[in-house]
Amino acid sequence: MGLTVAQKIIKEHLVTGKMRVGEEIGIKVDHTLVQDATGTMAFLQFEAMGIPEVKTGKSLIYVDHNTLQTGFESPDDHVFLQDMASNIGVIYSRPGNGICHQVNLERFAEPGKTLLGADSHTPTVGGLGMLAIGVGGLDVAVAMGGGQFYMTMPKIINVKLTGKLAPWASAKDIVLEVLRILSVKGGLKAVLEYTGDGVKTLSVPERATITNMGAETGATSSIFPSDEITLEFLKAQNREAAWKPLAADDDAIYDQELEINLSELQPLTACPHSPDNVRSVKELEGMEINQVVIGSCTNSSYLDLMKVASILKGKKVHPDVSLVLACGSRQVFQMLADNGSLAEIIKSGARIIECACGPCIGMGQSPKSEGVSLRTINRNFKGRTGTKDAQVYLVSPETAAASAITGIMTDPRSLGETVVVTIPKNFAVDDSMFIFPEFNNKEIRRGPNIKALPLKDELESNLKSEVLLKVGDNITTDHIMPAGAKILPLRSNIPAMAEYVFEPIDPSFAQRAKEKGGGIVLGGENYGQGSSREHAALAPMYLGVKAVIAKSIARIHYDNLVNFGIVPLILVDSSIYDTIAQGDQLAINGIKTAIENGDEVLLVQNLTSGKEFAAKLLLSVRQRSVLSGGGTLNWMKKQNN
Numbered sequence: 154m155g156l157t158v159a160q161k162i163i164k165e166h167l168v169t170g171k172m173r174v175g176e177e178i179g180i181k182v183d184h185t186l187v188q189d190a191t192g193t194m195a196f197l198q199f200e201a202m203g204i205p206e207v208k209t210g211k212s213l214i215y216v217d218h219n220t221l222q223t224g225f226e227s228p229d230d231h232v233f234l235q236d237m238a239s240n241i242g243v244i245y246s247r248p249g250n251g252i253c254h255q256v257n258l259e260r261f262a263e264p265g266k267t268l269l270g271a272d273s274h275t276p277t278v279g280g281l282g283m284l285a286i287g288v289g290g291l292d293v294a295v296a297m298g299g300g301q302f303y304m305t306m307p308k309i310i311n312v313k314l315t316g317k318l319a320p321w322a323s324a325k326d327i328v329l330e331v332l333r334i335l336s337v338k339g340g341l342k343a344v345l346e347y348t349g350d351g352v353k354t355l356s357v358p359e360r361a362t363i364t365n366m367g368a369e370t371g372a373t374s375s376i377f378p379s380d381e382i383t384l385e386f387l388k389a390q391n392r393e394a395a396w397k398p399l400a401a402d403d404d405a406i407y408d409q410e411l412e413i414n415l416s417e418l419q420p421l422t423a424c425p426h427s428p429d430n431v432r433s434v435k436e437l438e439g440m441e442i443n444q445v446v447i448g449s450c451t452n453s454s455y456l457d458l459m460k461v462a463s464i465l466k467g468k469k470v471h472p473d474v475s476l477v478l479a480c481g482s483r484q485v486f487q488m489l490a491d492n493g494s495l496a497e498i499i500k501s502g503a504r505i506i507e508c509a510c511g512p513c514i515g516m517g518q519s520p521k522s523e524g525v526s527l528r529t530i531n532r533n534f535k536g537r538t539g540t541k542d543a544q545v546y547l548v549s550p551e552t553a554a555a556s557a558i559t560g561i562m563t564d565p566r567s568l569g570e571t572v573v574v575t576i577p578k579n580f581a582v583d584d585s586m587f588i589f590p591e592f593n594n595k596e597i598r599r600g601p602n603i604k605a606l607p608l609k610d611e612l613e614s615n616l617k618s619e620v621l622l623k624v625g626d627n628i629t630t631d632h633i634m635p636a637g638a639k640i641l642p643l644r645s646n647i648p649a650m651a652e653y654v655f656e657p658i659d660p661s662f663a664q665r666a667k668e669k670g671g672g673i674v675l676g677g678e679n680y681g682q683g684s685s686r687e688h689a690a691l692a693p694m695y696l697g698v699k700a701v702i703a704k705s706i707a708r709i710h711y712d713n714l715v716n717f718g719i720v721p722l723i724l725v726d727s728s729i730y731d732t733i734a735q736g737d738q739l740a741i742n743g744i745k746t747a748i749e750n751g752d753e754v755l756l757v758q759n760l761t762s763g764k765e766f767a768a769k770l771l772l773s774v775r776q777r778s779v780l781s782g783g784g785t786l787n788w789m790k791k792q793n794n
């Protein structure tokens with residue numbers, strides 16, 4: 154039987170298990186990536202494991218999230234990361250060098266290899282034929298130590314692309330169409346693999362926009378084949394040697410298929426407050442806007458920004474609009490400066506900010522109250538910008554630039570002749586913003602923001618606790634553990650960070666959790682979607698959250714809960730959700746033994762209503778032992794002993 158691209162890479166990296174969809178497998182990890190917001194914890198965890206040096210082919214830390222530096226916290230963290238990286242053998246990408254996924258695509262990604270990254274948009278490099286998976290920091294720390302990565306063998310969804318994009322339609326519109334079809338949970342437990350004639354009409358940066366935002370479907374990863382176009386890109390990056398061809402076999406079997414005719418796509422937008430709330434730009438044309446943000450790991454490549462520059466050339470940003478622009482990498486920034494395009498952008502009245510995540514994660518540039526913001530980013534979750542009542546629309550760079558000029562949502566097709574930008578023969582290669590490890594055992598500088606890693610005790614024999622919070626469907630990690638300029642700098646300080654758990658939903662949560670000695674969270678569908686941040690499990694664990702009971706839980710968050718010893722339970726009958734109220738006392742007698750014994754269904758008693766209901770444990774044997782022992786770090790210590 155033939156194999157798909159993802160299956161071929163998995164087969165080559167398989168260490169444990171059988172490649173049967175739904176079963177746990179362990180794979181070898183070639184490269185790892187963390188960024189500063191997830192990296193401090195990952196490095197502390199790596200340190201706690203007592204392994205002197207990383208055992209991967211290549212491991213990277215990118216400083217790109219916490220670059221606003223509103224106090225000593227982030228710069229102190231950067232110094233800690235730099236020292237640690239040098240000692241343990243990790244390449245350090247300095248602040249200002251760019252956003253992890255864009256820089257990684259340019260300088261390190263390799264077709265056919267595996268990458269594990271502590272950031273949900275790690276699959277961006279799938280655009281270059283790498284199997285890249287976003288996970289929590291602890292999973293990356295384990296991989297840095299040479300451990301295999303355990304995952305559920307994904308099903309493969311064939312996304313067949315036919316035709317060719319019409320003028321002014323963009324790669325962003327392709328992935329928005331995928332989201333429209335699949336929704337924010339349609340990619341769960343799957344890899345989105347792109348095939349069909351349409352593939353060869355797309356450049357690597359365009360493919361990377363698509364694989365980047367595949368994360369929003371909940372998919373484990375997204376991947377394109379590696380072909381001549383991949384080779385051209387690598388050549389232009391002076392990395393030809395990294396190329397190898399990769400394609401699905403003709404008789405490969407897919408578990409699901411969807412087809413998109415690129416020629417029929419028109420400019421699309423994801424409306425507030427979900428990336429799958431997709432409509433055509435045409436439908437919303439004329440809507441007044443206040444802000445446009447161009448950048449983020451989704452749309453900040455040389456190709457994207459050259460298109461923006463040529464749309465803005467000779468024009469002025471509308472007086473009622475603030476246009477903010479960030480290049481994805483210093484390479485892009487420098488090339489725009491060298492060829493004069495940056496001058497055109499500046500002349501238009503755009504506000505240029507540094508190459509970093511910035512507004513995408515609420516680090517500055519929040520819109521005004523009730524402001525309408527058009528962004529080329531990948532997530533428009535409520536409040537993520539820092540302004541709770543802002544309305545964020547996700548769009549392509551073309552739609553963003555066109556609208557910045559007119560001051561209203563504008564279909565770029567109204568601009569007339571389309572702009573054509575091609576991949577340059579040579580990108581400006583300059584690796585001087587990377588610091589390569591010296592392995593010189595230097596003293597690690599630790600600022601006062603870096604606090605000890607909290608650990609959990611073994612699982613209790615019986616669970617009896619209150620439902621501290623009941624939430625609805627599609628709760629994101631931005632709701633559970635928000636980011637933004639105030640909270641993001643606290644990533645290495647769990648006690649301080651824990652004060653903000655669930656703040657956007659219930660600001661009294663942390664206080665109540667502490668008073669009651671912890672409790673249970675009740676969730677709806679797709680609980681914990683969005684980011685990879687393990688802080689959304691770690692900080693609740695610190696507050697005493699013992700279990701999450703939900704209709705369904707997003708992949709990365711599910712694994713993070715297990716890693717930190719919080720029991721993830723899925724309601725067997727989701728209508729039971731309606732019968733449980735916040736404040737109800739729940740009990741699971743013999744929970745530890747049941748988990749250790751491999752019970753798949755647990756009986757939960759609702760002591761308040763007197764009812765009983767069933768909840769599923771979707772756990773592998775390894776995960777059961779992790780949960781029972783109080784999380785992955787405890788488990789590893791036990792294994793090592």
Ligand code: MIC
Nearest residue numbers: 190191272273274684685686
């Ligand atoms: C995000 O886009 O939400 C982030 C910030 O990049 C996160 C990582 C984090 O929370 O540190 C992600 O996507 O995983």
Ligand code: SF4
Nearest residue numbers: 274449450510513514
């Ligand atoms: Fe950074 Fe935004 Fe990309 Fe997350 S989604 S890595 S915050 S640019």
